[in-house]
Each structure stands twice: as structure tokens, then as C-alpha cells.
Amino acid sequence: KDSTCIGHPIADADLRPRLTFATLLDSTSQRIPSMQYEPFATTTKHTLLGDDSSHGNLYAKHSTCHRISPLSVALAIGSAIAAGTLAYAVLPIVSSSVLMASPTVGEEQDMRAKRVRLPPDDLLSADSTPQMCPPRGPWPQPPGCPGSDKDSVFLSPEAAMAAAAAAAKAAEEGKSPKEVQQAATEAAEEAAGRKSLLLSAAEVKLDAARSQIGGGGSPPQRFVVDGVTPSSHQMLRGDCYIFAGSGILEDSYRRYGVERGWFDGSKYMRLSRQALGIAYMEACKQDPISYCPSDEIKAGNTVQISWGNTTEGRDGGDEKLFAVLSDLAVLPEKVCPYQSVPSSETDWRCDGLADARKRNPLRFKVKSWKTHFARDDIKRTLVEDGRPLSLGLGEVKAFYYAPCDAGRGCDEKTADCAPCPLERVYRGVSCCVAIDRPCVNMRGEWFHQPHEPLVQAGGHAINIVGFNDHFRTNAGYEGGWIVRNTWEDGVGVSHGMRARGSHSAAYFMQDVGELEEAQACPNPHSPRSWMPCKDADECLSPMTAMSAESTRKVLRLECVDNGAALPEGACESGDNYYLQNISGFGASGLYTACFLRVPSSAAATSRCYPPVPLDDLPMIFGPADEELERVGVNDPELCGFNFIPFNTYEALQSRFGDVIATSYDIEWTESSYAARRAPGYDYSLVQASTKPLQAVPKYAPSRYRANGL
Structure with a gap:
């Protein structure tokens, strides 16, 4: 007692x-x-x-x-x-x-x-x-x-x-x-x-973080929302705002249902980006607002604004559009496939949409939404709400200055020469050419160059899902936002990009290391994932092959030579290539790389290439087919996350003033869930679009036969 x-x-x-x-x-x-x-x-x-x-x-x-x-x-x-x-x-x-x-x-x-x-x-x-x-x-x-x-x-x-x-x-x-x-x-x-x-234990960690803030303390030093849903890819379309909005809705559907016992917390339900884009166009045509995508059309001598005929328009749409429009129809992914290329025809394509809408159980309401700008406010909101935020921000160009030489197909007499950086490696170089590239590398790390002008290249919409105060990027920035992006990894497959890579949220949280991460996000097209070897004997050695296999690195390369990095003719199609070494050239992000060419009927030869940005190398070489099959590609259920340093985020915010994070309070009807099915609705698409959440697999050492591979 x-x-x-x-x-x-x-x-x-x-x-x-x-x-x-x-x-x-x-x-x-x-x-x-x-x-x-x-x-x-x-x-x-x-x-x-x-x-x-x-x-x-x-x-x-x-x-x-x-x-x-x-x-x-x-x-x-x-x-x-x-x-x-x-x-x-x-x-x-x-x-x-x-x-x-x-x-x-x-x-x-x-x-x-x-x-x-x-x-x-x-x-x-x-x-x-x-x-x-x-x-x-x-x-x-x-x-x-x-x-x-x-x-x-x-x-x-x-x-x-x-x-x-x-x-x-x-x-x-x-x-x-x-x-x-x-x-x-x-x-x-x-x-x-x-x-x-x-x-779950993750939810209790969230409670502990909330208690820490509620007691007057600071947010934790690293945090990611529990049960974050996977990334999805916008392909070659400029409709990132649709993906950012559907990511918020998709996450809220899962979270709202799990909290009430209506949905299995180990799963998520994928929403249709194609159907949401059509719903946006319909709503914007009927009741246009400034968040809607629009185009200019000429009628005689006049220019008019056209609403509701595109998911892109001249400047795209706003990621908060779903929160403003009323009675918006969202449907499960399986209603129709996403169209990867934009056009006036494919933007509207969704066979069976009308019938699916008649018996669609999904209904939501945005009770409120709030914008956030300060770092501490965004952190506090992530922890206290336990939900992702949408983020709209500008993209900037990264500038590099490469020596003008014959290997680059450059002639000082005709080139638009720029002053070279005042560094030792440029001694004796009288002409440099400016190269601009995206401000995000193949590790999924965003960056800016403090001593270069911030030139905006466009805008983008994504979701903030967490932060880590101690993750350090290749560019040397420490601390930043973990974001869910919408660009597909690889070469020539992502909107406006030449080569792209990413990682899992767990990687940027530093919950997994390089070996574990390679099981889920090997990034085979990135030079960072290529196994170096010094000569033909080492490159063809079974020991080197074993090392590449156990660490999930690409060993044998083939010629890509698409002319985007260096003039065509940089390598020979059909020959085998191996990376020998990569060395930094100066302090601005250029690299020189040497490769070993091993023809089938001739002696091996080595060739070193002019300085290029590191992520230009995939435009010259790529993994051989059997290497790609062995190593695998990034798992779309786990990869697709990027890291934006706080310094870069705030530099963009200071320069352009249009970096906006937004939180949402969303509720779903009980009948939106198959576990609470109601008469008159068809839940087959909901069930078909429901998938298990994945986790980065643990690393285990490879096993071999007693006498070799």
C-alpha cells in the first residue's frame, strides 16, 4: 500500500x-x-x-x-x-x-x-x-x-x-x-x-526530444522524422511542386492512420503524382491563383495568361498549392502510371481516372499551415510535430575555371578567356574557361561557393525530413538539413541534370556507415564508387576483384564519351577501362583522373585527362554492364535523400529571399483507410498501392569458395 x-x-x-x-x-x-x-x-x-x-x-x-x-x-x-x-x-x-x-x-x-x-x-x-x-x-x-x-x-x-x-x-x-x-x-x-x-522505440525517442524542447532545452543535435516515406522521381518533367506536395500528403496519410490504429506503421501508401497533377490543372482552370502553373499565349496582338493547361508552365507551381485548393482529388499510385516526359497530351493522360474517382475513398483536409524561416524554428517544428516540411528554394550554379588546352578542345585564340584563380597549379596558364555545373554533387550534397556570385539556375521544391548538426560534406560544410528529393539517380535520367546520386536518410543521420550504405545506395555511376588499381596486373587480379565485390565498388568501366564533359573521342568504345587515380586540382573543385585502357588484343595503356569537375567523369566513363548488375543501382525505396548545409540554405535565403519551409496539420477521414472501409468505396487501389517501409540492410562479409572467387 x-x-x-x-x-x-x-x-x-x-x-x-x-x-x-x-x-x-x-x-x-x-x-x-x-x-x-x-x-x-x-x-x-x-x-x-x-x-x-x-x-x-x-x-x-x-x-x-x-x-x-x-x-x-x-x-x-x-x-x-x-x-x-x-x-x-x-x-x-x-x-x-x-x-x-x-x-x-x-x-x-x-x-x-x-x-x-x-x-x-x-x-x-x-x-x-x-x-x-x-x-x-x-x-x-x-x-x-x-x-x-x-x-x-x-x-x-x-x-x-x-x-x-x-x-x-x-x-x-x-x-x-x-x-x-x-x-x-x-x-x-x-x-x-x-x-x-x-x-515503437523511434516514437519514444521522439517523445524524449519533445520533452527536451518542452523543458526549455535546445533541439537534439540530429533528428529525422519517424517512418518517413520514400522518395519518388519526377523524371524529365518540371513538376517538383507536385512531388513535394504529394510527399507531404503521403506522409500525413500514413502518420494520421498509424496514430489511430487504422494503418500498419510498417507500411506506407503511395499516392499518384499523375492524378494529382491532373487535379491541379482542373482546379487551376476553374479557380486560378498565383500558386498555379501558367503559360502565356498570344491571341492576335495580345498576350494572355493560360491557366490549367500545364503542370509546368513558365515558372512551375507552388508546393503549397494542395493546402489552398479545396476538394482536391488524390488517388493511389496504381490508378495510372506517371508520364515521364511533359507534353500537352501526356500531362492529362490517366486512363480510368474518372471511374476511379467515383469510388475513391481518399479524403483529406488541411486544417492549418504555417511558414518557417529561422533554423531553430524549423528544427523545433520538425521535432515537436514529428512531420516533414515542404521546402521551396532556388538553385544556383557552381562555377569552375579550367585551363584552356587542346585536351579540352580549347584554343586560346578563339576561347572566351577568363582570369585563372591565383593558385600554384595555375602557374604558367594564361587562359581559363568558365564551367558552370549544378550546385549539388553525386553524393546528394548541396553547396555554394562563398567567393563566387550566386547565380540562380532555377527553383526546386522538396521536403525537409530531418537535420544533423555534425554531418560534414565534401565541400567542408558542417551541419544541415536532410531532405527528400525527387531526382532519379544515374546519368541523363533526371530533370535538367547530367549525372545524379543520392543517399538514404539514415546515411545523413550517420546511423549507418559506408559499407552498410553501399548495400542500399551504391551510386555505381559516381567516381567515388569506382575501385582504383595502379596497373594491368593489379586491375586484373582476383584479389582486386574480391575487394571490389566485398565493398560493392565498380571495377571495370566502359567508354561513355557523350561529349558533355570533354570533346568526343576521349575514349574508345568497346575497350575495357579501369580507374587508376583521382587527384584534386587546386581548391575550387576540379580533379585530374588517370585511367588504364586494356584492349582485348593489345597492351594496356594509361591516359590522364584535363581537370574537370569530379561529377563530369560519368560523362566519359561508366560501369560495364556486368559491373552494374553485380553492384546494383540505388534502391528507390531507400535512396533519394539529399543534404543541404545550413550555410548554403541561409546563403540562398539571404541572397534571393524565397527560401520557404512550411508545416501542415492534415486530417484524413476514417473511411480513407482500408482497415475502416465504408460501403460505396473501392479500396483495391489503396491496397495495391500500399508497400512496406524498408531499412538499410546491415553489412555482412562476403563468402567465397576455398580456392578463389
């Missing part, structure tokens, strides 16, 4: 309690289960059912005795039964006067998450007796305990109380332990009419 200390000081040994089902808590007698004890090797004094704020177990170091109310015991035991184990529980404090007689300030801070934390429901001993996790130490931890590889689940206090009552009733009826557990689990899920009372 409240006035009774139920801790048992134990000297010279830690004890592992085991819960038996002989006696269970019931709301009348407020009994606690009988305990059996099993010692294990350590000599620290602990108290059973006290709190240890250092590791959160139901222990207290140094024989400290806490007075714990029956309600606290009910929460812990009920939750334990619901999860199939009494283990690693943090006693929740909703009100210190109710749940614990005299908690310390440290205990309130440690347990303010108001959740009971438990391992997975498969943590049962051989005799079906649930067991507690031992305190953290040098000994191995059971699966599901802190320090093990398995994740944990969390129950709200309401769910835990419901579980305790249901477990007591089932036990009194003589049900088996498994039946008691099932009754407790069902009661917990029913407590609020949703399964989201069982929270």
Missing part, C-alpha cells in the same frame, strides 16, 4: 525476479504476484521494484527504499503481462501524488515519458515464466533487454491499467498464461480503440 515499502534490500547479490501466475494483482485486494528469485554473479546491493535512473530497471542501487503505490505496481505488472514478460520497465508517473508516494526530482525527470517500457512479447523463459532484465553490466543481456539487438515496445499508462485488469480476470477464471497474456494484450489495444498504444 502507499505507506508500505515493498522493496526488498538484497546484500551481496543481484537477484533476477521471476513472475509466477499463482497470484495475480486484482483491483480489490491489491495483491502483488509472488516472486521467485534467481541470483546471478555480481555483488552490488539492489532493491527489488525500486527505480534505478541509470538504467531504468525495476531496481534501486544502494538498497534505497521507495514507497510505490499499488497503481504503479498495477501499471508495471499489467504491462509486463501484456507483453509476455515482466522486464525493463520504467514506472510511469502521471501524477506523483497518485502513482508514487515520494519520488525524487531525478526520478520524475527519468520517468516523465509516462510510458511503461517493455521488451518484445517473445521474451519468455523455457518454462513460460516471464523474466526481468538484469541491470546493465559486463554480462550478456537477454534479447529485448537494454544492450541487446532487439527493439522494445512501450505502453501508455491507460493501456497498462487495462492490461492489468484483464490479466487478473483471466487468471481468476483459470486461464493459461498464454491466454492471460492474450487477454491483457487485447485489453490494452482496446483501451483507446487503437493499437498505437504500442509505441
Whole structure:
């Protein structure tokens, strides 16, 4: 009872309690289960059912005795039964006067998450007796305990109380332990009419980050929203605003449904970008606003604005368009394929759209939206709301100055010469030519050049999904936004781009390393992913092939020679090539590269190329077909994320003033979800467009035959 200390000081040994089902808590007698004890090797004094704020177990170091109310015991035991184990529980404090007689300030801070934390429901001993996790130490931890590889689940206090009552009733009826557990689990899920009372570890991390901000602290140093949906590709169309808006809607559909138990949190439902573009054109034709894409048309001697006939227009559309238009029809991806090339015909193409709309269950409402500009405000909004933001910003050109020479097809007499940088590598060079390239590299890192003019090349719309204060880019910028982009990776396949690459959100969060990331996003067209070798013997060595295979690097290259980087004739089609080395040329981002040519019927020869931007090399060489098959391409379910340094973001904001991040509060009707199907709607497209969320696979060493590859 409240006035009774139920801790048992134990000297010279830690004890592992085991819960038996002989006696269970019931709301009348407020009994606690009988305990059996099993010692294990350590000599620290602990108290059973006290709190240890250092590791959160139901222990207290140094024989400290806490007075714990029956309600606290009910929460812990009920939750334990619901999860199939009494283990690693943090006693929740909703009100210190109710749940614990005299908690310390440290205990309130440690347990303010108001959740009971438990391992997975498969943590049962051989005799079906649930067991507690031992305190953290040098000994191995059971699966599901802190320090093990398995994740944990969390129950709200309401769910835990419901579980305790249901477990007591089932036990009194003589049900088996498994039946008691099932009754407790069902009661917990029913407590609020949703399964989201069982929270993931990622959601609890979000709660902790919110608590940190709510307590007056700063946002965490790195953060990404939980369950972020994958990127998608706009291909050769200038409709990024459609993708940015549909990304927000798609994420909100999943998040809103998961919170209410209407949607499986391990999945997402892909929305149709093609259908949304058509809905935009229809709405803009009927009620045009400044966010709509538009064109100018000439009628005799007059020029008029044409609305609703394009998804691109002269300046594209605004990513916030979906939040302004009313009764917007969104449909699942499977209604019709996305058209990769823009035209007045293909923009409208979506066979079966009219019939699908008649029985489409998807309905949403944007309750409110808000724009954000300051770094701290965007961070706080990401953490507190736990949702992505849309972002509209300008793109700028990156300028490089390359020596004018014959290898570049440049003649000083006819070239438009520019002054060369005052660097040692340019000594003796009298003429340089300016090269402009996109401001994002094949690692998916955006950048700007502080000592070059910011010349806008266009605009873009994407989604901010997180941030990392400590990720450092190739250009030397530390800290920035993790964004979900809409450009397909590869060469010549993305809107307005020559070569493109990206990474996963986990990579920019620094949750995975290079080896793990290569399993999901190998970026085979990027020179950073090519295996160097010094000569023919090394390049053709089985050891080199083994190294390339185990690290998922491209070894053998073939000639691309599309003339976009250097004049055509830079390599010979049909020959094998290998990268020998890449060296920086000056401090402005140019590189010289040497390649080994290995013809089928002649000796190997080496050739070094004039300085070019590193991401120009894929326009000269690319992975051979079998290399591409071995290494693979970027997984669209995981890759497609970019990193925008805070410095670059704020430089663009200062220069152009049109860098706008926007948050949205969106609600969906219950009948939008197949789990809450309503008559008159067809959910087949919803179900066909629902996919599992993926995670970056863990790296494992390659296996080989005993005598070679």
C-alpha cells in the first residue's frame, strides 16, 4: 500500500525476479504476484521494484527504499503481462501524488515519458515464466533487454491499467498464461480503440526530444522524422511542386492512420503524382491563383495568361498549392502510371481516372499551415510535430575555371578567356574557361561557393525530413538539413541534370556507415564508387576483384564519351577501362583522373585527362554492364535523400529571399483507410498501392569458395 515499502534490500547479490501466475494483482485486494528469485554473479546491493535512473530497471542501487503505490505496481505488472514478460520497465508517473508516494526530482525527470517500457512479447523463459532484465553490466543481456539487438515496445499508462485488469480476470477464471497474456494484450489495444498504444522505440525517442524542447532545452543535435516515406522521381518533367506536395500528403496519410490504429506503421501508401497533377490543372482552370502553373499565349496582338493547361508552365507551381485548393482529388499510385516526359497530351493522360474517382475513398483536409524561416524554428517544428516540411528554394550554379588546352578542345585564340584563380597549379596558364555545373554533387550534397556570385539556375521544391548538426560534406560544410528529393539517380535520367546520386536518410543521420550504405545506395555511376588499381596486373587480379565485390565498388568501366564533359573521342568504345587515380586540382573543385585502357588484343595503356569537375567523369566513363548488375543501382525505396548545409540554405535565403519551409496539420477521414472501409468505396487501389517501409540492410562479409572467387 502507499505507506508500505515493498522493496526488498538484497546484500551481496543481484537477484533476477521471476513472475509466477499463482497470484495475480486484482483491483480489490491489491495483491502483488509472488516472486521467485534467481541470483546471478555480481555483488552490488539492489532493491527489488525500486527505480534505478541509470538504467531504468525495476531496481534501486544502494538498497534505497521507495514507497510505490499499488497503481504503479498495477501499471508495471499489467504491462509486463501484456507483453509476455515482466522486464525493463520504467514506472510511469502521471501524477506523483497518485502513482508514487515520494519520488525524487531525478526520478520524475527519468520517468516523465509516462510510458511503461517493455521488451518484445517473445521474451519468455523455457518454462513460460516471464523474466526481468538484469541491470546493465559486463554480462550478456537477454534479447529485448537494454544492450541487446532487439527493439522494445512501450505502453501508455491507460493501456497498462487495462492490461492489468484483464490479466487478473483471466487468471481468476483459470486461464493459461498464454491466454492471460492474450487477454491483457487485447485489453490494452482496446483501451483507446487503437493499437498505437504500442509505441515503437523511434516514437519514444521522439517523445524524449519533445520533452527536451518542452523543458526549455535546445533541439537534439540530429533528428529525422519517424517512418518517413520514400522518395519518388519526377523524371524529365518540371513538376517538383507536385512531388513535394504529394510527399507531404503521403506522409500525413500514413502518420494520421498509424496514430489511430487504422494503418500498419510498417507500411506506407503511395499516392499518384499523375492524378494529382491532373487535379491541379482542373482546379487551376476553374479557380486560378498565383500558386498555379501558367503559360502565356498570344491571341492576335495580345498576350494572355493560360491557366490549367500545364503542370509546368513558365515558372512551375507552388508546393503549397494542395493546402489552398479545396476538394482536391488524390488517388493511389496504381490508378495510372506517371508520364515521364511533359507534353500537352501526356500531362492529362490517366486512363480510368474518372471511374476511379467515383469510388475513391481518399479524403483529406488541411486544417492549418504555417511558414518557417529561422533554423531553430524549423528544427523545433520538425521535432515537436514529428512531420516533414515542404521546402521551396532556388538553385544556383557552381562555377569552375579550367585551363584552356587542346585536351579540352580549347584554343586560346578563339576561347572566351577568363582570369585563372591565383593558385600554384595555375602557374604558367594564361587562359581559363568558365564551367558552370549544378550546385549539388553525386553524393546528394548541396553547396555554394562563398567567393563566387550566386547565380540562380532555377527553383526546386522538396521536403525537409530531418537535420544533423555534425554531418560534414565534401565541400567542408558542417551541419544541415536532410531532405527528400525527387531526382532519379544515374546519368541523363533526371530533370535538367547530367549525372545524379543520392543517399538514404539514415546515411545523413550517420546511423549507418559506408559499407552498410553501399548495400542500399551504391551510386555505381559516381567516381567515388569506382575501385582504383595502379596497373594491368593489379586491375586484373582476383584479389582486386574480391575487394571490389566485398565493398560493392565498380571495377571495370566502359567508354561513355557523350561529349558533355570533354570533346568526343576521349575514349574508345568497346575497350575495357579501369580507374587508376583521382587527384584534386587546386581548391575550387576540379580533379585530374588517370585511367588504364586494356584492349582485348593489345597492351594496356594509361591516359590522364584535363581537370574537370569530379561529377563530369560519368560523362566519359561508366560501369560495364556486368559491373552494374553485380553492384546494383540505388534502391528507390531507400535512396533519394539529399543534404543541404545550413550555410548554403541561409546563403540562398539571404541572397534571393524565397527560401520557404512550411508545416501542415492534415486530417484524413476514417473511411480513407482500408482497415475502416465504408460501403460505396473501392479500396483495391489503396491496397495495391500500399508497400512496406524498408531499412538499410546491415553489412555482412562476403563468402567465397576455398580456392578463389
